[in-house]
Amino acid sequence: MKKGCLFDLDGTLVNSIEDLAISTNEVLKLHDLPTYDISQYRLFVGNGVKKLMERALGQEHIDLLDECLNDFQKIYRQHCLDHTLPYQGIKELIDDLKAKGIKMSVVTNKPHALAIKIVETLFPDTFVAIYGQQDLYPVKPDPQSTxxxxxxxxxxxxxxxxxGDSQVDIDTGYNAEIDSVGVTWGFRGRQELTEAGANDIVDNPAQIMEIIQR
Known part of the structure; x- marks a missing residue:
């Protein structure tokens, strides 16, 4: 039986795609640039805010990156919990893990302060540690934060x-030599997780407990 779980945040514990997409689109509007449908942002997220903005801007507007990142931080900080909620079954899983004494942490490429804000609002007094993107260590899939x-x-x-829900998370597990579990309810889907080589792939949170207990 496993004793601990390291969770990705966006696309794994919480569905944050709407708030990320709306905030990014607001930044693009500020600079008179075309916006994207929310569904397109599933392919933009996963590698941190800088990469999200690079993908939204495209190479033709990359000169605006620093300014747009600053705008995004201000806008998203105010709206990161407008629509963001735990996925169905996640609260039950977290409560069950906590009751069984399984230690939990969050390792995410979301900016550190925002990760703490979201996790402590939606899952108060639950996780041993929360590690988001900051200058002290590289983003995932580098294993240092893990x-x-x-x-x-x-x-x-x-x-x-x-x-986690993406290749970034499966690669992080591989790089840290930790067994990985891919979740299909997130932003990327089963095919990416299969091709990334996840040790297990689950379709609902309850299956994670089964893997922990085997």
Whole structure:
């Protein structure tokens, strides 16, 4: 039985795509640039805010990147919880894991302060550690933030699972030598998780408990 879980945030614990998309579109409008349908943002997210903005701007407007990043931080900070909610079944899973004494942390490429705001609002007093994007360490799939979370939980990598919805998360698990679980309800889907080599792929949160207990 596993003793700990490291969760990605966006697309895994919470559905944040609408707030991310609306905020990015507001930035694009500020600069008189074309916006995107919310569904298109599923392919833009996953590698941090800088990469999200690079993809939204495209190479032809990349000179606006720094200014747009600043605009995004201001707008998204105010609206990051307008529509963002846990996926169906996630609260039940988290409560069950907590009751069974399974330690949990969040490792995400979302900016650190925003990750803390969202996690502590939606899942108060739940996670041992929250590691978002900051200058102290590289973004996923680099494993450094994952190692920090393991240290905070005081667990060995063999006793944990890394759970996420994209290749970035599966690669993070591989790089950290932690078994990975891909979730199909997120932003990328089963094919990407299969091609990335996830150790397990689940279609609902309850299946994660089955993997932990086997």
């Amino acid at each position: 190692y920090l979370a393991l240290m905070a939980m005081k667990l060995d990598k063999k006793d944990c699972l890394f759970i």
